[in-house]
Amino acid sequence: MSVVELRMPKMGESISEATIINWLKNVGDTIEEEETILEVATDKVDSEVPSPCNGVIKEILFQPNDVVPVGEVLAIIEASGELPKKREQTEAPIAKPSAAGNTKTATAGKSSFELRNSPNPDAFLSPLVISIAQKEGLSIEEVQSIQGTGTDGRIRKSDLFNYLKHRKYPLPSRPQPQVTTPASSYNPPPISFTEGKDRIVEMDRMRAMIADHMVYSKHTSPHVTCYIEADVTTIVNWRNKVKADFQEKYGEKLTFTPIFVEAVSKAIADFPMINVSVDGKKIVVHSDINVGMATALPNGNLIVPVVKNADKKNMEELAGEVNHLANSSRNNALKPDEIQGSTFTISNVGTFGSLMGTPIINQPEVAILALGIIKKRAEVISTEKGDEIAIRSMMYLSLSFDHRVVDGYLGGSFLRKVGDYLEEFDENRQI
Template identity: 75%
Template sequence: MATVELKMPKMGESISEATILNWLKKVGDTVEEDETILEVATDKVDSEVPSPCNGVISEILFEPNEVVEIGKVIAIINADGSTKVKSSLSEESKPSEKVETEPKETIQSTKGIISSSEFKFRNSGENDGFLSPLVISIAQKENLTIEEIQSIDGTGEGGRIRKSDVMQYLKNRKYPLPSRPQANVSKSTYKAPPISFVEGKDRIVEMDRMRKMIADHMVYSKHTSPHVTSYIEVDVSNIVNWRNRVKEEFLTKHGEKLTFTPIFVEAVSNAIAAYPMINVSVDDKKIIVHKDINIGMATALPSGNLIVPVVKNADEKNLLGLAKNVNHLANSARNNALKPDEIGGSTFTISNVGTFGSLMGTPIINQPEVAILALGIIKKRPEVITTDKGDEIAIRSMMYLSLSFDHRVVDGFLGGSFLRKVGDELEAFDINREI
């Protein structure tokens, strides 16, 4: 029986090592040719390593989370000889029947297809998010967009998308969805300044995988969209007073907590309906206007990382429906139980920076959207208001709203008008509203 050395595959010219994420097989397991054995990751891409032959795993040389140099042997497979090993035998290896597998190049992302590493971030729910090179190849060939891939239900282990899942989707495919816009940004020649490090005082903390992906996504957004931020101040006294009065009754009647978030989502949905050109994406020189109003909610995870669950078709839900949806998404995010279709497809995002005590914020656009709204903390302040008796000073609940928008397609008039509309929706809230 031939012995096959499985080596850490090459991940790109500039990458010299990779981290083992997870072994999908253990010693003694039978594997088939091209069956995935383990998952590996670098700071740029996640990938699967397939078996080069049919056989049995006889030895695993590294554990999960260990960093391994490219080309180093990571496992030994006893090939059963029924299939030809995908690597030619060298003259030295023939006598001992030991062969070396050629490392496979990691498939890189192309226009319309998200990289495997970011796909993992966007789908950190029931589906583990990894795409095999075969699935990526089919998706590229058929011009599948990110949203289409996310919509496919995987039937493989852990909810993974298999070739048969993609082919079934293509068979019933009705229309393509817009792909993610790609930025053509040249690399900067600027040399980063050195970082001072004091041995024994300072310490180094490695970014976890999600943090690296968030960092890449934020830098991509800044490189892609020229950001402009506008601010307004809003009197939300009616909302605060109404919620304080009905929240216990709302919980008793509907079994749902009433937070401010569904009220904010409702106001944003109404404003988008009035200004639909804020609900768009940019694809090169074309503007894609989305019919659905899907509101993403930037949500902090217990780990300190960030995820954006999505309220789908927010304009079609009443306040109770929004409250149920928002509570479900928030609870699922805290328990790491979000499903893939609950964190994809947003067309506009809100970020409640007031949760952390911030007065206001300058949020970064969640690509491929063109705007994001930050909601500041609600604070009571003395304000001058106009009454039937004239101008008076009263204690009011005030909040700052800040809208960051993509100046490629959203000018000051549209951005300012939309932001003012959100403010008007909040200030015009009916304090006598039924629940």
């Protein structure tokens, strides 16, 4: 029989690891191709990992709650029948860690390592391999030149150690800076707890990850928030007029969210430097406009599904995608790709009755827009007859931005442009 390695699958760009939730099969169990073997979770989405072939599970290498890098071997399967072409392994024995922590690969008639003629920029490099390379002072190009012995030529830890052992002209290891962390003089205040009266609730996995993400964002980006208010009376009247016909014609509910997404995507096109990420001293300007929409889950946690290429979609398409993402969020049915790749996020805090908010940036983006509740109130407006008092539907908008790369002029101008698109909405727009 042949041996197949079940690996942690890639579940979307920027996802480098996932947590094992539960194994549905045990060592010795017979499995069928595409049968679910285990459940894993990223910071937002739970996913199932299917078997790549028919066979028997011979070894399980990680346990529930272990965090495993993408591409790492999860289990060893003794396959039966015909194997998928790319997943078939040789009959060589499975590599076992040596006492020194390296891995020896049994390959007859070959040297312990080989180099490619030129670097392979598409070579998969696990976080562990990258970490080792950085400590040893290896460039990415040098690592990519190593011929990997893993599945599809993947460079394994053992390949890297073998290369370092036999390298004729080793580069000196990069000196590690000595960082002295000053002792903190701040001691958190004690938390009073009354036994039998107060209770302790453990954070679930998603809430703990959200907490870490929020602290990281505040630590990384110097937040500045600016505010405007917009008169959205025209939008409210237009939606009330067409929402029944819209649902009858397209089979989709018309909420305010797709209207907001449309206005934001137009403003981003006018101010593309708000649609960026920071990579050290470099600014990555995204060509796609992917708008994340912060969505509350029934358990109180938050998730951010993404409307991809929002600037290229009409109102019908935006409404359909917004409804799909919102429903999938509530039913825990989002796919990993549906929460990846956002370049700008909106948060409709008005849904909960909030007048306005000071949102925290969704890293690695540089800005986030909060939309407050739409309230009717008396406003002074200019008419042909002069100033008059009228009942208008008003809404506050607040933009938090990363002051490292977004200054007040850009942030304020972008926010004002979003407000202009909302206020200048065509009341005679056809559906």
